[in-house]
Amino acid sequence: MLSVVPRPVRVRVPAKINLHLGVGDLRDDGYHQLETVFQAVSLSDEVTVAPADRRSITVIGDNANAVPTDHTNLAWTAIDALAAMTGHRGEVAVEITKGIPVAGGMAGGSADAAAVLVGLTRLWRSDIDRDDLSSVAAGIGSDVPFSLRGGTALGTGRGEHLVGVLSRGSFHWVIAVAGGGLSTPEVYRELDHLRAGSATGEHRAGPPDELLQALAAGDARRLAPALCNDLQPAALSLMPTLRRTLRAGTEAGALAGIVSGSGPTCAFLCDDADHAVDVAAELAGAGVCRSVRIASGPVPGARVVPDETIGDDR
Ligand SMILES: C[C@@](CO)(OP(=O)(O)O)[C@H](O)COP(=O)(O)OP(=O)(O)OC[C@H]1O[C@@H](n2ccc(N)nc2=O)[C@H](O)[C@@H]1O
Numbered sequence: 001m002l003s004v005v006p007r008p009v010r011v012r013v014p015a016k017i018n019l020h021l022g023v024g025d026l027r028d029d030g031y032h033q034l035e036t037v038f039q040a041v042s043l044s045d046e047v048t049v050a051p052a053d054r055r056s057i058t059v060i061g062d063n064a065n066a067v068p069t070d071h072t073n074l075a076w077t078a079i080d081a082l083a084a085m086t087g088h089r090g091e092v093a094v095e096i097t098k099g100i101p102v103a104g105g106m107a108g109g110s111a112d113a114a115a116v117l118v119g120l121t122r123l124w125r126s127d128i129d130r131d132d133l134s135s136v137a138a139g140i141g142s143d144v145p146f147s148l149r150g151g152t153a154l155g156t157g158r159g160e161h162l163v164g165v166l167s168r169g170s171f172h173w174v175i176a177v178a179g180g181g182l183s184t185p186e187v188y189r190e191l192d193h194l195r196a197g198s199a200t201g202e203h204r205a206g207p208p209d210e211l212l213q214a215l216a217a218g219d220a221r222r223l224a225p226a227l228c229n230d231l232q233p234a235a236l237s238l239m240p241t242l243r244r245t246l247r248a249g250t251e252a253g254a255l256a257g258i259v260s261g262s263g264p265t266c267a268f269l270c271d272d273a274d275h276a277v278d279v280a281a282e283l284a285g286a287g288v289c290r291s292v293r294i295a296s297g298p299v300p301g302a303r304v305v306p307d308e309t310i311g312d313d314r
């Protein structure tokens with residue numbers, strides 16, 4: 001009998017910035033209660049899944065040698081999770097092209113896991129609805145459901161419970177990629193440590209009401225002062241050079257700068273695309289980061305790339 005080998009499936013998946021990251025108490029399960037507003041931005045990874053005799057992960061692109069290719073890669077966890085759900089053996093070849101900074105606070109590993117879930121659902125012709133896929137995603141990591149969904153969303157719980165947020169138009173960002181990475185658990189631990197040692201009472205983000213209104217209005221000038229990240233002091237404590245990066249971004253004319261998630265990537269909000277080009281050029285000359293990128297958001301979450309568009313700019 002003639003058997004047809006399914007064609008490889010290519011998925012594009014975005015990075016995220018936390019526009020608001022309110023960190024609450026440490027829970028009994030070791031996670032912190034969050035209130036966060038995610039925005040997916042146009043830095044992306046591309047992940048191809050293909051049938052194979054045995055499982056493999058290869059990683060290419062920016063800083064690829066810092067990414068594991070064994071069971072500690074979140075893409076591997078995602079294969080296990082979907083294979084268990086569908087009864088497949090999980091023998092697939094995964095190729096990841098990194099465009100998202102590694103260990104940068106932009107959810108690069110989560111993005112690859114989300115991309116594998118979308119790619120394998122297509123490759124295996126599985127009939128799984130988005131809600132079920134989102135539950136599988138949450139079991140892999142707190143940020144994975146947002147990488148699936150994309151757009152702009154409010155995340156609660158440990159970040160995995162999402163509701164969409166109204167966001168008008170596009171926002172334009174300059175992204176400063178740092179020379180090294182920061183470990184997410186270490187940054188959360190540092191925050192607990194700073195909070196425990198604070199004699200004057202710790203600062204915690206309030207509700208993101210003003211930020212949500214600025215998003216709905218599509219008003220970057222109103223959004224700028226509303227950006228906030230409770231993890232920022234912890235990231236700055238572990239990597240003090242980030243203060244210079246943040247200062248250089250605002251001196252270069254950005255409306256505001258913020259550490260992205262657990263860092264160390266910094267994101268600078270600009271008025272429009274032309275303004276972002278100007279700020280990026282100035283920041284690149286300041287020598288305060290490894291590389292400078294331009295991005296806009298919101299963009300969609302993990303999506304299969306139609307064959308005819310493969311090779312487009314990412
Ligand atoms: C900080 C954030 C902000 O969006 O992203 P990054 O900056 O890392 O991309 C997220 O909370 C990271 O989410 P993610 O990277 O998926 O974390 P997980 O794998 O679920 O958890 C890794 C570890 O981070 C800590 N953690 C994570 C989420 C959370 N709400 N509270 C926590 O304390 C815990 O120590 C946990 O063991």
Ligand SMILES: Nc1ncnc2c1ncn2[C@@H]1O[C@H](COP(=O)(O)OP(=O)(O)O)[C@@H](O)[C@H]1O
Nearest residue numbers: 072073074102103104105106107108109110112
């Ligand atoms: N597919 C992946 N891409 C990047 N890093 C990964 C991946 N899978 C596992 N990791 C590990 O996760 C760590 C955090 O990476 P990443 O998800 O990019 O950052 P962050 O958690 O700051 O958003 C990396 O140092 C790496 O060891």
